[in-house]
Amino acid sequence: MSDRKNDSTTDVSVHSLSNLDLEAPEKTYLDSNELIINMGPQHPATHGVLRVILKLDGEKVLGTECVIGYLHRGVEKIAENRTYTMFNPYVDRMDYCAAVSNGLGYCEAVEKLMNVEAPPRAQYIRVILTELNRIASHQLWLGTHALDIGAMTPLFYTFRDREEILKIFERYCGARLTTHAFRIGGCQYETYAGFEKDVKNFLAFFAPKIDEYEALLTTNRIWLERTKNVGVISGPDCIALGVTGPVLRASGVKWDLRKAQPYANYAKFDFEIPIGTNGDTYDRYLVRMQEMRQSMRIVEQAVNGIPEGPIMGKVPKVIKPPVGEIYHSIEAPKGELGYFIVSDGSTQPYRLRVRPPSFVNLQALDLMVRGSLVADVVAVIGTIDIVLGEVDR
Amino acid sequence: MAEEVKTPAPPPPPEGEKKPTAEKPAAASAEPAKPAAPAKPAAPAKPAAPAKPSGPVPMPWTSPMVEKYRSQYGSGLDPLTYLGQNYLAVDRSLIPDILRLLRDEEQFDYCVDITAVHYPKREKQFDVVWILYSFPRNERVRVKTQIADGASIPSSVPIWPTANWLEREVYDMFGIRFDGHPDLKRILLPDGWKDYPLRKDYGILQQDQEWVQINLGIESGQ
Numbered sequence: 001m002s003d004r005k006n007d008s009t010t011d012v013s014v015h016s017l018s019n020l021d022l023e024a025p026e027k028t029y030l031d032s033n034e035l036i037i038n039m040g041p042q043h044p045a046t047h048g049v050l051r052v053i054l055k056l057d058g059e060k061v062l063g064t065e066c067v068i069g070y071l072h073r074g075v076e077k078i079a080e081n082r083t084y085t086m087f088n089p090y091v092d093r094m095d096y097c098a099a100v101s102n103g104l105g106y107c108e109a110v111e112k113l114m115n116v117e118a119p120p121r122a123q124y125i126r127v128i129l130t131e132l133n134r135i136a137s138h139q140l141w142l143g144t145h146a147l148d149i150g151a152m153t154p155l156f157y158t159f160r161d162r163e164e165i166l167k168i169f170e171r172y173c174g175a176r177l178t179t180h181a182f183r184i185g186g187c188q189y190e191t192y193a194g195f196e197k198d199v200k201n202f203l204a205f206f207a208p209k210i211d212e213y214e215a216l217l218t219t220n221r222i223w224l225e226r227t228k229n230v231g232v233i234s235g236p237d238c239i240a241l242g243v244t245g246p247v248l249r250a251s252g253v254k255w256d257l258r259k260a261q262p263y264a265n266y267a268k269f270d271f272e273i274p275i276g277t278n279g280d281t282y283d284r285y286l287v288r289m290q291e292m293r294q295s296m297r298i299v300e301q302a303v304n305g306i307p308e309g310p311i312m313g314k315v316p317k318v319i320k321p322p323v324g325e326i327y328h329s330i331e332a333p334k335g336e337l338g339y340f341i342v343s344d345g346s347t348q349p350y351r352l353r354v355r356p357p358s359f360v361n362l363q364a365l366d367l368m369v370r371g372s373l374v375a376d377v378v379a380v381i382g383t384i385d386i387v388l389g390e391v392d393r
Numbered sequence: 394m395a396e397e398v399k400t401p402a403p404p405p406p407p408e409g410e411k412k413p414t415a416e417k418p419a420a421a422s423a424e425p426a427k428p429a430a431p432a433k434p435a436a437p438a439k440p441a442a443p444a445k446p447s448g449p450v451p452m453p454w455t456s457p458m459v460e461k462y463r464s465q466y467g468s469g470l471d472p473l474t475y476l477g478q479n480y481l482a483v484d485r486s487l488i489p490d491i492l493r494l495l496r497d498e499e500q501f502d503y504c505v506d507i508t509a510v511h512y513p514k515r516e517k518q519f520d521v522v523w524i525l526y527s528f529p530r531n532e533r534v535r536v537k538t539q540i541a542d543g544a545s546i547p548s549s550v551p552i553w554p555t556a557n558w559l560e561r562e563v564y565d566m567f568g569i570r571f572d573g574h575p576d577l578k579r580i581l582l583p584d585g586w587k588d589y590p591l592r593k594d595y596g597i598l599q600q601d602q603e604w605v606q607i608n609l610g611i612e613s614g615q
Binding site for chain 2: 068069072074076077078080081112113115239240241242243253255260261322324325326327329336338340342350351353355359360363392393
C-alpha cells in the first residue's frame with residue numbers, strides 16, 4: 001500500500017500542497033492510506049487547463065487544491081496599455097462562451113464612467129444578443145456537463161441547436177464566438193435585414209428543443225443518481241464564498257443582478273428568477289434549464305418591442321473618461337461579472353480590474369466535493385460551469 | 394463636447410475634492426455631518442454647471458450609517474460618493490475593524506472583490522480596494538485604504554472566506570502581503586516568478602526571463 005502511495009505522489013509538486021497534510025504518519029496495512037492524485041491540467045473533464053490536486057481516502061475525497069493560471073494572459077495589464085476602444089475585443093476572450101455578456105459589461109462600465117447612455121434601440125439589440133448568448137452558454141454547459149457524467153446524446157442536441165444562435169451572431173457582426181458585438185456608446189452595426197425574423201424563428205425552433213433536453217435528462221434514472229445530492233452547497237455558504245449566478249440561485253437565494261440592480265433595460269421586461277432548494281447538482285441543472293426559458297421570454301419581448309432610432313449615443317471618437325473610478329457589474333451566464341475601472345483622464349484605463357464569476361465560483365469546489373466520491377468531482381466541476389479563459393484571464 | 398469652451402472655471406473640482414477633508418478636523422467633535430451638509434450644496438453649485446466637461450467630482454456621502462461611524466472614528470474615515478457609487482476612504486489602522494463592522498452591523502455579507510491600484514509617485518503607493526455588497530440592503534459600498542510599498546495589511550479571510558483567492562491574486566499581481574492569510578502564495582503566476590506584473594514599473598513586455606529559461610527551456614518568452 002505504501003508503495004502505491006509513493007508512486008502516485010511522484011509527479012505532484014509538493015511545494016504547492018501546503019493546504020493538505022502530506023506528513024500523515026505511515027499507517028499499517030489495515031489502515032486506509034491517503035492517496036494524492038493529480039487531475040489535469042490536461043483532462044477532458046476540467047473544461048480547459050485546470051489542475052486539481054485531490055487527496056483521497058480510497059474513493060472518498062478528503063480535500064482538493066486547484067492550481068490555475070495556465071491560461072493567464074495578463075488581461076488587466078493589457079488594458080492599461082490599450083485605449084478604451086482597443087481593449088474592447090479583449091474582453092471577449094475571457095469567457096469565450098459568453099463573449100456578448102463580457103462586452104456588455106465592459107461597454108456599460110465605460111459608459112457609466114463617461115456618464116453617457118446607449119440609445120433605446122441599441123439597448124434592445126444588446127438585450128436580445130446577450131440573452132441569446134446566455135442560452136448558447138447554457139447549451140454549451142449542458143452538453144459538456146452531461147458528457148462528463150456519461151450522457152453523450154445531449155451534447156449533439158445542444159450543439160446542433162446552439163449553431164442557430166451562432167448563425168444569428170455571424171449574420172449580425174461576422175463572428176460566431178468572439179463577437180465584439182457592442183461599442184462604447186451603443187452598437188456599431190445596425191441589425192441586418194431579416195434579423196427579427198431570424199430571432200423569432202429561433203424562438204419557435206428552440207422552445208420544443210428544451211423539452212427534448214429535459215425528456216432526455218430530467219427524469220432519467222442515471223442522471224438523477226449522478227446529480228441528486230451531489231456537490232451540495234448551502235445559500236449562506238455561497239454568500240460567504242462569493243458564489244453567484246445559477247449556483248447561488250440553486251441554493252435558494254433569489255438574487256439576479258438583472259432584477260436586483262437592473263442594468264441595460266432589463267427593468268422593462270417581464271421574467272422570473274428560477275431558484276432551487278437543495279443546492280445540489282440536480283437543482284443547478286433545473287435552474288439553468290429554467291433560465292433558458294426565461295431568456296427566451298426576454299428575447300421575445302425585446303424583439304417585439306424593438307424601437308426605431310439611432311444605435312450609437314453621443315460618444316466622442318476618442319474615448320477619454322474624466323478622472324474617477326467606477327464599478328459596474330452584470331449578470332453574466334456564470335454569475336456576477338464586474339469591471340472596476342480607474343481613469344486618470346487619459347485615453348487608457350489607469351487600472352482595469354475584472355471581477356470574474358468563474359474564478360470566484362471555482363473557489364467553492366473544495367467545499368462542494370469534500371467527502372464525496374472522485375467521480376463526483378467531475379460532476380461538480382461541470383456544474384459550477386467554469387471557463388478557464390475567464391478564471392485565468 | 395461643444396461645452397469644452399466653457400472650461401474657464403475648472404479649478405473648483407480639485408478644491409471640492411479637498412473640502413471634506415479640510416473641514417473634518419474642525420467638525421469631528423460634535424456632529425460631523427452638519428458642517429458637511431452646507432458645504433455640499435456649495436460645492437456642486439460651483440462645479441456643476443461649468444465643470445461638466447472635466448467630469449463630476451467625488452462628493453461627501455451622508456447617510457445614517459456613515460454618520461454613526463464618523464462620530465466613532467472621526468478623521469480616519471472619509472465617506473465619498475462618485476457617480477452615485479459610495480465609498481469609504483479609510484485609514485489603514487482602521488482596516489480590520491471597519492470591514493468587520495460593515496459585515497456584522499451593516500449586513501455587507503458579500504465581498505464582491507478585492508483589488509489594488511498602484512500609484513508609484515505617491516508616498517503610500519498602493520490603494521487597496523474592497524468592493525462589498527449587502528443582500529438585505531441591495532446596496533454596494535467600496536472601502537479604500539492607502540498603504541506603502543512593503544507594508545502589509547490584515548487579511549479579511551476571517552470575515553469573508555471568499556477573500557482567500559482574491560487576496561492571493563492581489564499578492565500575486567502587486568506584492569501586497571496580507572497578515573493572517575491562511576495560504577498566501579501566488580495564484581495565477583508560477584510559484585518561482587520574480588516581481589509583480591501589475592505594478593506600474595513592470596513593463597508590458599517584461600517577463601521573468603530567468604524563470605522562462607529554466608522552466609521552459611527556451612531562450613525567451615517573447
